[in-house]
Amino acid sequence: MSFFLIITAVVTLFAAVIAMSLRNLVHCALMLAVSFSGVAAIYLQLNAEFVGFTEILVYVGAVAILIVMAILLTRSGETPDKTVLTSGWPAGVAVTAMVFVILGWAILNSSVLPVPPETVPHATVKNIGDILMTKYVLPLEIIALMLTAAMIGAVIIAYKEEVKSPGDRSEGAQVKPAYSNKPAPVPVAAHELEKEGAL
Amino acid sequence: MFDKIDQVFVASLHWLVSFLPEAWRPVASSLISIAFILAVFPALFSIVTIFERKGIGRIQNRYGPNRVGIPFTKIRLAGFGQFLPDGLKMLTKEDIVPRSADKLVHFLAPVVLLIPVLLAYSVLPFGRNMTIADYDAGLLFFLAVGGAVEVSVFMAGWSSRNKYSLLGAMRAIAQMLSYEIPLILSAVTVVMVVGSLNLSEIIRHQNQYTYGIAHWHVFTPWGFVGFVLFFIASLAESNRTPFDLPEAESEIIAGYFTEYSGFKFALFFLGEYLGMFAISGLGITLFLGGWTAPFSFLTWIPSYVWFLAKLLAIVFVFIWIRATLPRLRMDQLMNFAWKFMLPLALINIVVAGIWFYLGHDWQRWPICAVILVCAYAALGRALMRPQQFGKRVYRYAE
Numbered sequence: 001m002s003f004f005l006i007i008t009a010v011v012t013l014f015a016a017v018i019a020m021s022l023r024n025l026v027h028c029a030l031m032l033a034v035s036f037s038g039v040a041a042i043y044l045q046l047n048a049e050f051v052g053f054t055e056i057l058v059y060v061g062a063v064a065i066l067i068v069m070a071i072l073l074t075r076s077g078e079t080p081d082k083t084v085l086t087s088g089w090p091a092g093v094a095v096t097a098m099v100f101v102i103l104g105w106a107i108l109n110s111s112v113l114p115v116p117p118e119t120v121p122h123a124t125v126k127n128i129g130d131i132l133m134t135k136y137v138l139p140l141e142i143i144a145l146m147l148t149a150a151m152i153g154a155v156i157i158a159y160k161e162e163v164k165s166p167g168d169r170s171e172g173a174q175v176k177p178a179y180s181n182k183p184a185p186v187p188v189a190a191h192e193l194e195k196e197g198a199l
Numbered sequence: 200m201f202d203k204i205d206q207v208f209v210a211s212l213h214w215l216v217s218f219l220p221e222a223w224r225p226v227a228s229s230l231i232s233i234a235f236i237l238a239v240f241p242a243l244f245s246i247v248t249i250f251e252r253k254g255i256g257r258i259q260n261r262y263g264p265n266r267v268g269i270p271f272t273k274i275r276l277a278g279f280g281q282f283l284p285d286g287l288k289m290l291t292k293e294d295i296v297p298r299s300a301d302k303l304v305h306f307l308a309p310v311v312l313l314i315p316v317l318l319a320y321s322v323l324p325f326g327r328n329m330t331i332a333d334y335d336a337g338l339l340f341f342l343a344v345g346g347a348v349e350v351s352v353f354m355a356g357w358s359s360r361n362k363y364s365l366l367g368a369m370r371a372i373a374q375m376l377s378y379e380i381p382l383i384l385s386a387v388t389v390v391m392v393v394g395s396l397n398l399s400e401i402i403r404h405q406n407q408y409t410y411g412i413a414h415w416h417v418f419t420p421w422g423f424v425g426f427v428l429f430f431i432a433s434l435a436e437s438n439r440t441p442f443d444l445p446e447a448e449s450e451i452i453a454g455y456f457t458e459y460s461g462f463k464f465a466l467f468f469l470g471e472y473l474g475m476f477a478i479s480g481l482g483i484t485l486f487l488g489g490w491t492a493p494f495s496f497l498t499w500i501p502s503y504v505w506f507l508a509k510l511l512a513i514v515f516v517f518i519w520i521r522a523t524l525p526r527l528r529m530d531q532l533m534n535f536a537w538k539f540m541l542p543l544a545l546i547n548i549v550v551a552g553i554w555f556y557l558g559h560d561w562q563r564w565p566i567c568a569v570i571l572v573c574a575y576a577a578l579g580r581a582l583m584r585p586q587q588f589g590k591r592v593y594r595y596a597e
Contacts, residue, residue, distance in 0.1 A: 026357055030304065033350055049336050053343040061346020065372060068353055072369075125336045125396055 005045050012038030025071045033064035050125045205501045208235075209328050232331040236320045243510075244472040245282035251518045253278065258522040289465035297360060297458050304358035309459070309466035312351035315344040316470050319477040324399050326490045326503035337398040338390065341481055342383055345436070348474065349375050352445075352455050355467070359458035367454025370529070371445035374435055377536040378442075382432035384544035385425040388551035389416055389485045402489035411495045415488040420567040421551040424575075426486040428544050430513075433482055435536070437475040440521040447526060479513040480506070539582050546574045 012035050019031035036059040043052035086092075132140055203210070212231055216224045249264065256263025267284060268275035296305055322337035324330040334340050349372050356368020390396055393404045407414045416422030435442035446454035456467040483489060487509055490502035527535070550567045557563035 027304070030350070030354065037347075049334060050339070053336055053339040057339070057343040057346050061343065061349060062376075065349050065353065065376070068357070069369075069372065072357070072365075125339070126394075 002045070005042065008038050008041045008045065012042065026068055029064060029067045029071060032067065033060050036060050036064065050128050201499045201501070205327055205503075207501075208326070208503065229331070232321075236317065236331070240320065240473055240476055241469060243476065244469055245286065246279075247472060247476075247514055248285070249279055249281050250515075251521075252281070254515070254518045255522040258519070286465070289462050292461035294461040294463060295458075299360040300458065301358035301360070304354050305458070306463075308351050308355035308358060309463045309470065311354060312348060312470040313466060313473070315347040315351075316473045316477060318344045319474075320480075322398055323477065323480045324402055324484060324489055325480075325506050326501065329490075329503065330399055333397065333399055336396040338386060338396045338401075338481075338485075341398075341477075342379075342386070345474075345478070346379065348470075351470075355459070356455035359455075361458050363451040363453075363457045364455050367445045367451050367457065370451075371438065371455055374438075374442060374445060374532060377533060378432045378435035378540075381428050381536065381540040381544045382436060384541070384548060385428040385432065386481075386485055388421050388425045388547055391548070391551050392416070392421075392555055398484050398489075402484060402491060405488040406491045408495040413488050413491055413493050413495070415486065415491075415493070417486040417488075419554065420564065420571050421547055421554055422486055424543065424547045424550075424571050426482065428540055428547065429482050429486065430516075431540065433475075433478040434517065434520065435532075436478055437471060437517075439475065439517055441524040441527050442532060443526060444529060444532060475514070475517065476510060479510055479517075482513065483509045534582065539578050542578055543574060547571065 015031045015035035015038060019028045019035060022028045022031065036055065040052045040055035040060070043055055212228060215231060216228050219227050253263035253265075263278065264281040265278035266275065267278055267280040269280065296302060319341050321332040322330065322334055322340050330337075332340075352371045352375070353368050356364045356366075356371070359365075389401060393401045395401065395404075405413060405415050412418070417426045434440075438445050444450075446456070451457070456464060459467060483506065490506045492498045492500060492505055550570050553570070554563050554567050557566070
């Protein structure tokens, strides 16, 4: 284990722990992004270029952004007052530690584990691509199909059905242009809103 | 002789490093390369801001900056000294942080923006043998660090606690995510034909000449379409007009960096321009032959000169477009990305496959060109069909 590997591992784990314990959800998501970058750095130190770059591309570039967008769109940005830890957290830690010990013990003593090879396999991007397109082409296609199905499902859930009038430019989209061919709705006067305390 | 001039930077780097003990050489060599990037591209940024202001001025029939020269003399340098006082002004301005802002995230956002942008330069080949980190998957590295820019945009927009900042960040992220797809898909065609993600390998593939004309990818049907798609997507990725909704000054002040002042504002500016140079450099590498010459009788010109010339040409087109086109509306932006560019990029991938498997037949030229022209016409018509223009009714302005 090299010195740099230890540093990246410590940073990754530290970021992950902070991501779990902070109160502000957006801060948690940002720390999670730091943790993802740390994992990518560890992959790079193990000479797994492709996995490392993909980790950054998918997790930092897409998943972290997805998480913060989901937080912003579903709840107000206010920080919760109550503590994050519930009263029974020591029990949770104990159970987790026990599961970890049992799993680790089982894996280390298992005879199924293959003996690690003496030489480090040299996996270039080209090799990975070749294997993905020949040996593992079926799993790849199945994953692609499932992702497409999930995406279509998400679009159907999100799609708002609207009664379309002929000549409506917006085509059922939720973003309405500032002008349309429909007659204008009667605007609510500003002073009326003010009376209700909305302004 | 010409070879010596071409390799002058590489040779001087080796010469400088040779004074050091053996163990320090790799570290010293990378440090010098980093210093090179940090010196050259911010300098280019300062020059390009003047070019931009003067160029837009000329296009809009006015002068642009033309006063600043050398102080205490009559020499005016045609206004090209403008960037120095601009930079000094930015450095000495007060740094204002809103009281309700998230201080740490607000401080980190410009820093986080610069890191991926500068990292992207490490894989670009600036000239023959002038790649700083020649990764096997260099293209993937570039695209991966480019994706990390969105995090910084979000950090800036969210931490400012300003509705304009947040709106700008939302717009920017939606736009960047949408246009990243055609960007990557148009780059995929090059990877398919070359068979490598290594940027030096991609240039080597284009560094051949038939009848004195280079084998640049932009000269092939799929490469031309890919380049145009890549160029439009890179305009959107670097938030340039007509895709500058994230910082539309007439709508949301300055978008996600509304609440930044002083040098942090300048850092955002710098990050944007450096991102623009980097993505132009990638476009040059993928489609315009990188540092190679267009004609075989011009190969004596040093490779880095070609790279810089192509970079400045692309930046000039960016400026030209900014001075010419108006801003898109949000729904037009999204429709264009998802209904036109994405299908065309997918069709282009199929065409690149056909091109690859037809081998060196001459028939691949007309076949690929016809498919692409038909696809372009059909998609364009399909996108325009629902637009039934009638009498406009203004909902809010009556």
